Amino acid sequence: MDSKYSRIVFSTILVSSFSFSLDISKYNIGTLLDVTKYDNNQYSIEVSTNNKPIYYTPTTTIYDINYTTKYYKSKFGDIILYDLSKDDRYLNAIDYNYIKFSGFLDGCRVAISDKSLFHKEDNILLSLDTNNSINLKYIYNDIDLSRLKYIVLFQDNKKCYIDKIRLEKTNKNSYITNHQKKALWIWNPKNKIDINKLKKYNINKTYIQIKDGFETLLGNLNNTNIAIFGLNGSPKDIYSYQHLKNDIKYLSHLKLNYQSIVGYQIDVEPYLLKEFKTNKDKVLKSYIDMLSSLSQLCHKYNLKFSVVIPFWFDNIYYQNINLAKIVVTYADEVVLMSYRSDLDKVIDISKHILAMGNFSDKKIYIGIELMPINDEKHTIYKVIKSDGCLTKSGFLDGCKSLKKIREYTIKGTDISFYNQYHKLNDIDKKNIPFKSFQGFVLHYYDVLP
Numbered sequence: 001m002d003s004k005y006s007r008i009v010f011s012t013i014l015v016s017s018f019s020f021s022l023d024i025s026k027y028n029i030g031t032l033l034d035v036t037k038y039d040n041n042q043y044s045i046e047v048s049t050n051n052k053p054i055y056y057t058p059t060t061t062i063y064d065i066n067y068t069t070k071y072y073k074s075k076f077g078d079i080i081l082y083d084l085s086k087d088d089r090y091l092n093a094i095d096y097n098y099i100k101f102s103g104f105l106d107g108c109r110v111a112i113s114d115k116s117l118f119h120k121e122d123n124i125l126l127s128l129d130t131n132n133s134i135n136l137k138y139i140y141n142d143i144d145l146s147r148l149k150y151i152v153l154f155q156d157n158k159k160c161y162i163d164k165i166r167l168e169k170t171n172k173n174s175y176i177t178n179h180q181k182k183a184l185w186i187w188n189p190k191n192k193i194d195i196n197k198l199k200k201y202n203i204n205k206t207y208i209q210i211k212d213g214f215e216t217l218l219g220n221l222n223n224t225n226i227a228i229f230g231l232n233g234s235p236k237d238i239y240s241y242q243h244l245k246n247d248i249k250y251l252s253h254l255k256l257n258y259q260s261i262v263g264y265q266i267d268v269e270p271y272l273l274k275e276f277k278t279n280k281d282k283v284l285k286s287y288i289d290m291l292s293s294l295s296q297l298c299h300k301y302n303l304k305f306s307v308v309i310p311f312w313f314d315n316i317y318y319q320n321i322n323l324a325k326i327v328v329t330y331a332d333e334v335v336l337m338s339y340r341s342d343l344d345k346v347i348d349i350s351k352h353i354l355a356m357g358n359f360s361d362k363k364i365y366i367g368i369e370l371m372p373i374n375d376e377k378h379t380i381y382k383v384i385k386s387d388g389c390l391t392k393s394g395f396l397d398g399c400k401s402l403k404k405i406r407e408y409t410i411k412g413t414d415i416s417f418y419n420q421y422h423k424l425n426d427i428d429k430k431n432i433p434f435k436s437f438q439g440f441v442l443h444y445y446d447v448l449p
Contacts, residue, residue, distance in 0.1 A: 015339070028385060031383075035378070054089060054147065056087075082153070090146070092145070092228070099112075100133035101438075108155050111124055111125045114149055114260055115149050123150070181203075183365060187444055188207045193445065209232060214228040230247055237268050238268060263306055269349060307327050309324065311349045311350050313354045338366050340414065341413060341416060350366055355434065365440065371416055378408050379407045380405040390445025
């Protein structure tokens, strides 16, 4: 649950600051690489998340879509495609609840397609209400709302048209969540836990790693009205997770005597594996198979299944399916590692998965980092040649296969609340307009001030 990895990195190579060999040939020309320098004089190299995004977020809720029409003749009648994409990016409507159409639609059918559906020459037929609108919750399971490609109008024998669409949200003030209560990660159950400190921070749930000391701590917390999740996981568990299954069975037996046990949480971060860069689909298939198996086992033993993921999982796809959506489907609750010390930024980077929780009636929690985090100096390079690169002094400056694009610094104080704990008081005052949001999880007990 390293906060750096939870923010940006997919696969990292650590190297010294004096000399190293970097094989550029495995990267396509035009790829952006993010070279990060840390305070301990180490570096990492990773594919930059500053590459062009696959979708765009609307800046207005009303769209005049007449200028992007395509007409086709078919055995079903005339078909009009209204293109919702811009500059090869797809419309992201995941934050909205309704699409409303204006124009003339009497006697005609309307469908919608996302990127993957369109490639299959398929679409989802919409059942519009009397206001010519559709509740997006009804189509959430069938379509990727973050990659909408076309509105499809079947004219049949009528001359219908659409001139505008409107994206609408329900009243955000109807989702005011009281998040005074908080959850907490405990990685070292053998350490003495101060119950009064838990009360001070209004802790009503803990995620405790299952290892030596777990049962002792369980007994100490048994009469405190604090819900308990067992916790375990590491990246390599996607290939062999029998011990995680054993954890679930172990918790089911303990639950007979400890009613405070309510579930099991996994912190398995597959993007930390080297294979994630070279064979991402294989890694993700194993990860998803593990999620499915553990979810079924938890439900068999009447335990809630909780999964920890980074906020950027909504930008990862497996077989054209959004990875965050897959996780939300299998989990009873999801904890997002959205580590920022500005709550507005926390909400901004979490909102898409919070919206997924809304659509699927799942619970979403947001992790808050308390550990000290070093500043990171990032340099973005573009691959301009496919040959190797070697430098003996200065980092990458002598490399003729890369072109420096820009530099920026991420401050540790922008990520963690360390030494700015007074700001924690503000998180209880902020309304987060998603009914899926259930509260914050503090990372972790040993660094609580």
